[in-house]
Each structure stands twice: as structure tokens, then as C-alpha cells.
Amino acid sequence: MEKYLQVKATNPEILEKAENGGAVTSLLKFLLESNTVEGVLNIKKEKDVYDGIPTFTTDADELIETAGSLHCAPTMISDIIARHLKDEKIAVTTKPCDAMAIDEIIKRCGINRDNVYMIGLNCGGTVQPIVAEKMIKLFYDINPEEVVSEEINKGKFIVELADGTEKSVKIDDLEDEGYGRRENCQRCELKIPRKADVACGNWGSSKGYTFVEINTPKGEQLIQNAIDNGYIEAKEASEKQIKIRKKVENIMIKMAKKTQKKQL
Missing domain, CATH: 3.10.450 (Nuclear Transport Factor 2; Chain: A,)
Known part of the structure; x- marks a missing residue:
């Protein structure tokens, strides 16, 4: 499924606090407030940008505290799901490696994929x-x-x-x-989390918008529901924007392959 959108939050607070249009925070807020999920697993900044704490949020008003990127404070989200949240209906933000790991957790632990909304985050490394x-x-x-x-x-x-x-x-x-970046990140060729329901980022985006790639029918329905309920605005991505995003992805893949030759 290849469908690309430019998405922007309608909530002024989210637009101010979040990055690149605030699509991720808005989608999580919609999922919670519509009772589509019971909680959101995300990373919250504590005392500084190096201190990210995994947070399971059930109050949509608290989601604003998890807005923004934290490249210096990643954690293994999949392990938390496997240990503590496998019976919950949740939304979770996922880097490409998180999405792959969660996919394996779903297969091995028998978690119902329908109960997990993966909001993907493009990642150049941590x-x-x-x-x-x-x-x-x-x-x-x-x-x-x-x-x-x-x-x-x-x-x-x-x-x-x-x-x-x-x-x-x-x-x-x-x-x-x-x-x-971590050596694993330097070698990694997977920069866009296409195992997630939607993949979000700033590569190729218009100013004030999030570039969103829709990867699953569930992701497509989520975007449409969020639009219909006034949480986000969306417009089609132009051919030029799609090409720019692809160019960025390809550059990062070439860098990864170059590092693989050097390190391996």
C-alpha cells in the first residue's frame, strides 16, 4: 500500500509543542479519546534530552508531555509490551527496529495484531x-x-x-x-518503519506538516477517522515531496552500506 499525505494537527498546543506538524501526538490523542485503545506507550523526556522514560499513558491530556523527538534516549519498547502490556489494547510509537521487534513479539507471544496500533517514526539513528x-x-x-x-x-x-x-x-x-550514532544504527538500512500502520517524519514534508506514509488498511482508517473527527488536517503529498523523501532514504541506505563494508 503506497499512499502519502502531508498531515497537520488542528490543536494549537500540539502544533506549538510537537515537531513537524504534530501528526503523531494528534493520532495518539485521537486513539485514546475515542476509546480505540486503552493506553499509549511512548517516551517522555524527564530532566533533559538524554533522559527518556518509557511511559504508559491513559490520560490523553498528558500526551503533550511526550511530544517531540529524543534521539539520545531510546529504549526497547517491544520488551515492555511482551512483559507488561500483551493483554492491553494499545498504541505505541515505533522506530523501524521497534516495529520489527514488536512484529516478532506478536508472532511469538500470540498478541493480537488488531490490538496494537503502531505509529511509526522515521529514524536516521540514535x-x-x-x-x-x-x-x-x-x-x-x-x-x-x-x-x-x-x-x-x-x-x-x-x-x-x-x-x-x-x-x-x-x-x-x-x-x-x-x-x-550507535554502530548498529550506522549499519542499519531500514530507515522508514513500514511494518507500522503509518510511518511519520519530516523528510520531504512541507513546513508545519508531517509526511505520513500509510502502510496498512488499519492505518488508512485511523487517518480518515482522525480527519473526520477534527484531530488532523491532511493533503496529498506532491510528486516532488515524495521524490525528496525517497532521495533522503536512499542517501541513508548508501551510508549504511558503506559502514557495513567498513565495520564488517
Whole structure:
């Protein structure tokens, strides 16, 4: 199923707090408030961007606290589902590796796939928290505690400070010095979570919108229901935007294959 949309939240608070149109937070909010799921498994930022805590949320008003990316604080979501939530009807945000792992958990533990809504997040890789703090201190010449957000975009690791200032360094330069993304992430060719019901990200998106690829009939129905109930606005992605997104994905895949040759 290949269907691409540009999606934007209708809630002003979500638009302000979330990233790239706020589609992910809006979809999770709809799933909870419509009683489609019993709870949402997501990552919540605690004291800083290096401290992400897995959070199972049953109150839709609390979802805003989980908005935004945390490349420096990933966790293995699938293990939490297998141990604690296999009998719940849930929504979960998933990087490509999470989506693959959850798919295996579903097969092995007999979890009903219909009870799991996977909201996928495009992923260029993650950074170990301790490595990130050292890296920022060394290469960016700033106090890691001053960083309020970070992202990986256009081949760079970008950090933002409280005053809105941004600093960036090329991922290649960081990794040549033994920093940057986890080695597994450097080798990984799977950047878009197509095992999820929808895959969301900023590659190819218009300003203020999330680029969404619909992967399953359940994902398509979710998007339509969220539109019908006023949680999101959506428009078709242009051919140019689709090509840009594909180009970004292909560049990352080439980088991964180059690293595979070097490391393996």
C-alpha cells in the first residue's frame, strides 16, 4: 500500500509543542479519546534530552508531555509490551527496529495484531546518552545541559539551545572520531518503519506538516477517522515531496552500506 499525505494537527498546543506538524501526538490523542485503545506507550523526556522514560499513558491530556523527538534516549519498547502490556489494547510509537521487534513479539507471544496500533517514526539513528553528552561538550563547545532539543537532519546532528540558537556538526565527522550514532544504527538500512500502520517524519514534508506514509488498511482508517473527527488536517503529498523523501532514504541506505563494508 503506497499512499502519502502531508498531515497537520488542528490543536494549537500540539502544533506549538510537537515537531513537524504534530501528526503523531494528534493520532495518539485521537486513539485514546475515542476509546480505540486503552493506553499509549511512548517516551517522555524527564530532566533533559538524554533522559527518556518509557511511559504508559491513559490520560490523553498528558500526551503533550511526550511530544517531540529524543534521539539520545531510546529504549526497547517491544520488551515492555511482551512483559507488561500483551493483554492491553494499545498504541505505541515505533522506530523501524521497534516495529520489527514488536512484529516478532506478536508472532511469538500470540498478541493480537488488531490490538496494537503502531505509529511509526522515521529514524536516521540514535545516540547513546553518555556519548551524546561527551560529544556535545567536545565538538559543540557548549554545556550539554543547555541543549533543549536535538535532531538528525541532512547528514548533521543538530542541537538547539534555550535561546533558539542552533549548532550542528556533520554525522560523518562525529563518527570518524568514534562518536555519533550507535554502530548498529550506522549499519542499519531500514530507515522508514513500514511494518507500522503509518510511518511519520519530516523528510520531504512541507513546513508545519508531517509526511505520513500509510502502510496498512488499519492505518488508512485511523487517518480518515482522525480527519473526520477534527484531530488532523491532511493533503496529498506532491510528486516532488515524495521524490525528496525517497532521495533522503536512499542517501541513508548508501551510508549504511558503506559502514557495513567498513565495520564488517
